[in-house]
Amino acid sequence: MSQPRGDTPSVTEPAADARPASAVSEQAARPASAPAEEAAARAGAPSEPIAARPRAASPADGRATGGPGGLCIGVLAVQGDFAEHAAMLRRAAAGLGRAVGVREVRTPRDLDGLDGLIVPGGESTTIGKLLVAYGLEAPIREAASAGLPVWGTCAGMILLARDILGGEPDGRIGLMDLTVQRNAFGRQIDSFETELTFSGLERPIHAVFIRAPLVERLGPQAEALASLPNGRVVAARQGNLLATAFHPELTPDVSLHAYFIEQCAARTHAPAPSR
Ligand code: GLN
Numbered sequence: 001m002s003q004p005r006g007d008t009p010s011v012t013e014p015a016a017d018a019r020p021a022s023a024v025s026e027q028a029a030r031p032a033s034a035p036a037e038e039a040a041a042r043a044g045a046p047s048e049p050i051a052a053r054p055r056a057a058s059p060a061d062g063r064a065t066g067g068p069g070g071l072c073i074g075v076l077a078v079q080g081d082f083a084e085h086a087a088m089l090r091r092a093a094a095g096l097g098r099a100v101g102v103r104e105v106r107t108p109r110d111l112d113g114l115d116g117l118i119v120p121g122g123e124s125t126t127i128g129k130l131l132v133a134y135g136l137e138a139p140i141r142e143a144a145s146a147g148l149p150v151w152g153t154c155a156g157m158i159l160l161a162r163d164i165l166g167g168e169p170d171g172r173i174g175l176m177d178l179t180v181q182r183n184a185f186g187r188q189i190d191s192f193e194t195e196l197t198f199s200g201l202e203r204p205i206h207a208v209f210i211r212a213p214l215v216e217r218l219g220p221q222a223e224a225l226a227s228l229p230n231g232r233v234v235a236a237r238q239g240n241l242l243a244t245a246f247h248p249e250l251t252p253d254v255s256l257h258a259y260f261i262e263q264c265a266a267r268t269h270a271p272a273p274s275r
Contacts, residue, residue, distance in 0.1 A: 144241060154212055240267060
């Protein structure tokens with residue numbers, strides 16, 4: 001499935017994290033080395049030959065750069081619903097009239113020249129293992145520390161948080177001043193959907209929560225962007241870092257992807273600071 005569904009998904013259907021195996025086999029994880037391949041296999045990545053699979057555009061082949069004056073936004077593509085995010089970025093860019101290249105990121109080299117990065121939902125334990133296996137953990141952390149806009153959704157939020165309750169993945173980015181509780185709403189069957197007011201967006205958005213995390217502690221460096229009616233924080237920002245506990249890529253509404261594109265554009269096209 002690469003196109004978002006036109007209707008609102010039923011959360012009783014298997015979604016995102018409920019289908020890591022098929023998501024991975026549809027959109028191949030591409031280990032960079034033999035040890036990485038072994039680690040990927042342990043983490044649940046496919047065992048079939050991967051070299052033959054279509055390769056994402058990379059800086060070297062000059063594609064997916066958005067063209068002159070355009071942006072190139074990466075989607076971490078090792079597990080989870082990265083294809084849905086890529087499709088949403090393309091739709092949002094078209095709506096904004098912006099030239100945005102979308103690149104699937106599987107190796108450190110794929111990070112070169114990016115203007116932003118999405119870390120999708122899926123399973124943070126698996127994504128964390130693959131971050132380590134593919135040598136992506138430190139390069140992503142360094143790029144994010146240097147100001148690259150990074151948006152984590154659901155498992156991606158977990159990987160961005162400094163402190164994690166309910167099981168720490170092997171690898172993670174760990175830069176946001178948050179403590180998140182994994183699976184804070186219960187199991188898959190406890191998934192739910194709701195309307196959310198999101199600071200910075202004109203209209204409420206429809207939010208899909210699937211085995212979602214919750215912000216237990218919002219540190220002073222982070223600001224809340226959306227909360228549930230009970231006051232629990234489900235979206236936060238810290239400078240160039242954005243985290244949402246829900247899945248905006250599973251609804252037809254591209255407004256949050258448009259918001260992220262504008263954040264990436266604002267940073268990339270900002271005038272150099274005067275000395
Ligand atoms: N429960 C998953 C985790 O802990 C995240 C779920 C999701 O991304 N939909 O990693």
